[in-house]
Amino acid sequence: MTSVLVLGAGSSAGTPVVACTCPVCTEAHPRNLRSRASCLIEHQGVQLLVDTGPDMRTQMLREKVSRVDAVLYTHPHADHLNGIDDLRAFCFRQQQAIPVYGNPFTMRNIEERFGYVTLPPTAHWERPVLTLNPVEAPFTVQGVTVTPIPLLHGNWPILGYRVGKVAWLTDVSTIPESSWPLLEGLELLFLDCLRQRPHHTHMSLDEAMVAASRIQAQQTWFIHMTHDIDANALRTQLPDGMDFAWDGLRLTTS
Ligand SMILES: [Zn+2]
Ligand SMILES: [Zn+2]
Ligand SMILES: [Zn+2]
Numbered sequence: 609m610t611s612v613l614v615l616g617a618g619s620s621a622g623t624p625v626v627a628c629t630c631p632v633c634t635e636a637h638p639r640n641l642r643s644r645a646s647c648l649i650e651h652q653g654v655q656l657l658v659d660t661g662p663d664m665r666t667q668m669l670r671e672k673v674s675r676v677d678a679v680l681y682t683h684p685h686a687d688h689l690n691g692i693d694d695l696r697a698f699c700f701r702q703q704q705a706i707p708v709y710g711n712p713f714t715m716r717n718i719e720e721r722f723g724y725v726t727l728p729p730t731a732h733w734e735r736p737v738l739t740l741n742p743v744e745a746p747f748t749v750q751g752v753t754v755t756p757i758p759l760l761h762g763n764w765p766i767l768g769y770r771v772g773k774v775a776w777l778t779d780v781s782t783i784p785e786s787s788w789p790l791l792e793g794l795e796l797l798f799l800d801c802l803r804q805r806p807h808h809t810h811m812s813l814d815e816a817m818v819a820a821s822r823i824q825a826q827q828t829w830f831i832h833m834t835h836d837i838d839a840n841a842l843r844t845q846l847p848d849g850m851d852f853a854w855d856g857l858r859l860t861t862s
Pocket of ligand 2: 632
C-alpha cells in the first residue's frame with residue numbers, strides 16, 4: 609500500500625498568479641488553488657518528499673507533516689528546488705542529515721547553488737544538512753524501493769519517480785521509449801499537464817491525455833497546471849479515470 613499527498617498541483621507561478629485578474633485567479637475555486645508542484649509519498653512508514661518548491665514551508669504547515677525521510681528531486685528549476693532551506697526544520701527535529709536523490713545533473717546543480725547544505729551540522733542546525741545522492745537506477749530508502757523514471761523536460765534530462773504502483777511525472781515533455789516499460793501496472797499516475805496550448809518543455813492537456821491513455825494507470829491525476837486550466841470547468845470533458853489534482857488531495861493504492 610502506498611499513499612500520496614499532493615502538496616502542490618501548480619506550475620511555476622502557482623494559481624492564482626500574483627496580480628492576475630483572469631476569472632480562474634479571481635474566482636479562486638478550490639480546484640483551482642494550486643501551490644508549486646510537490647508531493648509526499650508514504651510507503652511502509654517511510655515518508656518521501658518529491659521536490660522542495662518555494663511553497664514547501666506553507667505546504668508542510670498546512671498538512672502538518674512532521675517527518676521527511678528523504679527528498680526525491682525531479683530537476684533543479686526554482687519552482688521545484690528553491691524551498692530547500694526549509695528542510696532545516698526537519699533536519700533539526702530529526703537531528704540528522706536527510707538524504708536527497710536526483711540525477712547527476714540535478715545533484716551538481718544543487719551543489720553549485722546551495723553547496724552549504726553539504727557541510728557538517730553545527731550544534732544549532734542553522735542550515736539544512738543533506739547528503740547528495742546521484743541516481744540513475746532503482747535504489748532503496750530504508751528498505752523502500754524507488755525507481756527513477758528518466759524523462760525529458762525540453763532538452764533537460766530529468767527524473768520522475770515510481771514507488772510501488774504510484775508514479776509522479778512532473779515537468780515532462782517527452783517520455784523516452786526506454787522509460788515506458790517502467791510505467792506498467794500503475795494504480796496512480798500523476799502527470800504534467802501545463803495548459804491547453806502546446807509548450808516546448810511541458811505536456812499540454814491533449815498530449816497528457818494521449819500519454820495517460822498509453823500508460824493505462826487505473827487513475828491519472830494531472831498536475832503542474834497553469835491558470836489557463838479551469839479545472840472545475842474542464843474536468844467534465846476528461847475521459848473516465850482522468851482528473852485534475854488539487855492541493856491537499858490524498859490517495860492510497862490497494
Ligand atoms: Zn515546474
Ligand atoms: Zn490568472
Ligand atoms: Zn521545470
